[in-house]
Amino acid sequence: MITLRDVNKTYYTEATSLHVLKGIDLHIEQGDYVSIMGASGSGKSTLLNILGILDNYDTGDYYLNNKLIKDLSETQAAAYRNEMIGFVFQSFNLINFKNAMENVALPLYYKNISRKKRNAIALEYLDRMGLKDWAYHLPNEMSGGQKQRVAIARAIISQPKILLADEPTGALDSQTTEEVMQLLGELNQTGITTIIVTHEKAVADETRKVIHIKDGLIQNIQHN
Amino acid sequence: MFDLDRWQEIWYTIKHNKSRSVMTAFGVFWGMFMLVCMVGAGSALKNGMESTIDGFATNSCFVYDQQTTEPYKGFKKGRNWSIQNEDIPLLQQGVPEIQYLAPVLFGGQGANNVVRKDKSGTFNIKGNYPSYNKIEENKLIYGRYINDIDIAEKRKTCVIGERVSEVLFGKNVNPVGQNVKVMGIYFQVIGVARSISQVNLGGRGEESVVLPFTTMQQAFNMGNKVHFIAATAIPGVRVKVIEEKINQILKKQHNIAPTDKAAIGGFNIEEQFTMFLYLGIGIAVLIWIVGAGTLFAGGIGVSNIMLVTVRERTKEIGIRRALGATPRTIIRQIISESIVLTLIAGIAGLMLGVGLLSLVGMVLSQSDSFFQEPQISFAVAIVSLVILLVIGILAGLVPANRAMTIKPIEAIREE
Numbered sequence A: 001m002i003t004l005r006d007v008n009k010t011y012y013t014e015a016t017s018l019h020v021l022k023g024i025d026l027h028i029e030q031g032d033y034v035s036i037m038g039a040s041g042s043g044k045s046t047l048l049n050i051l052g053i054l055d056n057y058d059t060g061d062y063y064l065n066n067k068l069i070k071d072l073s074e075t076q077a078a079a080y081r082n083e084m085i086g087f088v089f090q091s092f093n094l095i096n097f098k099n100a101m102e103n104v105a106l107p108l109y110y111k112n113i114s115r116k117k118r119n120a121i122a123l124e125y126l127d128r129m130g131l132k133d134w135a136y137h138l139p140n141e142m143s144g145g146q147k148q149r150v151a152i153a154r155a156i157i158s159q160p161k162i163l164l165a166d167e168p169t170g171a172l173d174s175q176t177t178e179e180v181m182q183l184l185g186e187l188n189q190t191g192i193t194t195i196i197v198t199h200e201k202a203v204a205d206e207t208r209k210v211i212h213i214k215d216g217l218i219q220n221i222q223h224n
Numbered sequence B: 001m002f003d004l005d006r007w008q009e010i011w012y013t014i015k016h017n018k019s020r021s022v023m024t025a026f027g028v029f030w031g032m033f034m035l036v037c038m039v040g041a042g043s044a045l046k047n048g049m050e051s052t053i054d055g056f057a058t059n060s061c062f063v064y065d066q067q068t069t070e071p072y073k074g075f076k077k078g079r080n081w082s083i084q085n086e087d088i089p090l091l092q093q094g095v096p097e098i099q100y101l102a103p104v105l106f107g108g109q110g111a112n113n114v115v116r117k118d119k120s121g122t123f124n125i126k127g128n129y130p131s132y133n134k135i136e137e138n139k140l141i142y143g144r145y146i147n148d149i150d151i152a153e154k155r156k157t158c159v160i161g162e163r164v165s166e167v168l169f170g171k172n173v174n175p176v177g178q179n180v181k182v183m184g185i186y187f188q189v190i191g192v193a194r195s196i197s198q199v200n201l202g203g204r205g206e207e208s209v210v211l212p213f214t215t216m217q218q219a220f221n222m223g224n225k226v227h228f229i230a231a232t233a234i235p236g237v238r239v240k241v242i243e244e245k246i247n248q249i250l251k252k253q254h255n256i257a258p259t260d261k262a263a264i265g266g267f268n269i270e271e272q273f274t275m276f277l278y279l280g281i282g283i284a285v286l287i288w289i290v291g292a293g294t295l296f297a298g299g300i301g302v303s304n305i306m307l308v309t310v311r312e313r314t315k316e317i318g319i320r321r322a323l324g325a326t327p328r329t330i331i332r333q334i335i336s337e338s339i340v341l342t343l344i345a346g347i348a349g350l351m352l353g354v355g356l357l358s359l360v361g362m363v364l365s366q367s368d369s370f371f372q373e374p375q376i377s378f379a380v381a382i383v384s385l386v387i388l389l390v391i392g393i394l395a396g397l398v399p400a401n402r403a404m405t406i407k408p409i410e411a412i413r414e415e
């Protein structure tokens, strides 16, 4: 599903440059359940963003579903993201003037699915998240756990192959963390390749593989 | 390619960010409102001008005698002369470019010069030919105007102005067939006239009594004097041409130095009218420049504020991009938002402006103002809408371009 070969990424600022990823080799199978751990600033988010085609890398190769992801046009990248990848973020990234249902339905809008149909599908997904009653609420009327479940519903509504989550439980208490992880676990059971960046050992323990990153390199991969 | 869903999404975004939308669109709203008001005021001025001149032949000139200012052929300067009946056929033959030629007389202004039984009033007395009605048109409320038989037979008939009729006979009374005494002589009323134009030669038409020219000359012992000559040019000939030819013939006929500029007085309505016309065009052009400028400034405002909001909306746009929006869909969204905002604001400004104009029009129609019927034509409204559309697209270009450069990563990155 995912293959990285000697992927390098350097951030350039005006005065300095920062070599963040120093040759990442990685293979993730379809349906895998993986977490990425490492110190702050070690390059976890950078790696995840490259996997999600939100950012590009400098050298090396990245194959997604046997397709080389390199020098894509913005339009191609957008299409891949829309079809293949679902995102979940620490700060939810919901659109604040859209209610839960409309937030969840948004990826389908970019798939040209009619308003009526996509809202119906969104309601279905919200129901699966146990948020049916919150469908018409704005994000700022919901708790962190609820918002994250809305975000998860949005991430999976277009039935992606991969779910990428950057510290999805970073803003949640342990109780809701537990609920969200349960949800992600269930989703992984349905066959979605799931990759979670986290600082929490409890979260990492629920995944099948833990990738430890240090100074821009994969230190080891731990199998649970 | 009309995509209802796309427009719904755009409308939703506009609706759910009300204050931002209102702020963005206000400039265009105001610009449009100002444009409509100014165009309306301009049209009111034009309508006022046109109704003033309406019914008055604009291709006309008037000629009258004055003292000579140069000695010529043994005559001293300062000599009084006068236009005479004999000049009329000479002019008609000598100037084929003349369409209508009408000699005019003015009568004495003595107090209460028009009497009927116990009622009397002071009015303007004019002696006219039928052709004069072609130059300064009258609407006959009752009866008819002077005709050729009145002239030929020197009948003692008269056409009285509306006001004259009111004073002597009362309101809504048909006085045709009755007699009135004009400067001591009885004349039979054959018509009641209302002048169409607000430009009247020799006093307001409503307060005038028109006698057949020949009758007046004879009845009041005016010899063969003519006070005024009114003439119009045939279509396609400048009035200046006939004016000059008339002057030439008169000078020759009356031994006036060809170089004497002041011996013959006159005025040329065409020149006045042309000036009016240019003034009107000038005002219209000015209005459009100023109005379009205001509208353009409104467009710049839309562009600017949208640019700022695009910066504020980095996160929203980034999220949309992460979820599969292509740069093109983002451009389309921003430009569409711009178009929708400009059009709505513009139409609101248009409607408010039109509403105000019709309100002002109602007030004006009740007063005797020079301004009349402030309106904007349907064509102007359509043109402004097209302009708005163009402004909307142009205003959206810069912010859309900025929005396109937003990478999803920028929005997604945690602060």
Ligand SMILES: Nc1ncnc2c1ncn2[C@@H]1O[C@H](COP(=O)(O)OP(=O)(O)OP(=O)(O)O)[C@@H](O)[C@H]1O
Binding pocket: A011, A012, A013, A018, A020, A038, A039, A040, A041, A042, A043, A044, A045, A046, A047
């Ligand atoms: N756009 C950027 N420009 C310059 N430097 C950047 C940029 N994005 C990240 N960095 C730097 O790259 C390094 C890795 O960042 P990254 O976000 O991948 O770390 P992380 O492992 O996710 O850390 P954390 O656990 O704190 O989220 C950090 O030192 C960060 O400051």
Ligand SMILES: [Mg+2]
Binding pocket: A044, A045, A046, A166
């Ligand atoms: Mg990070």
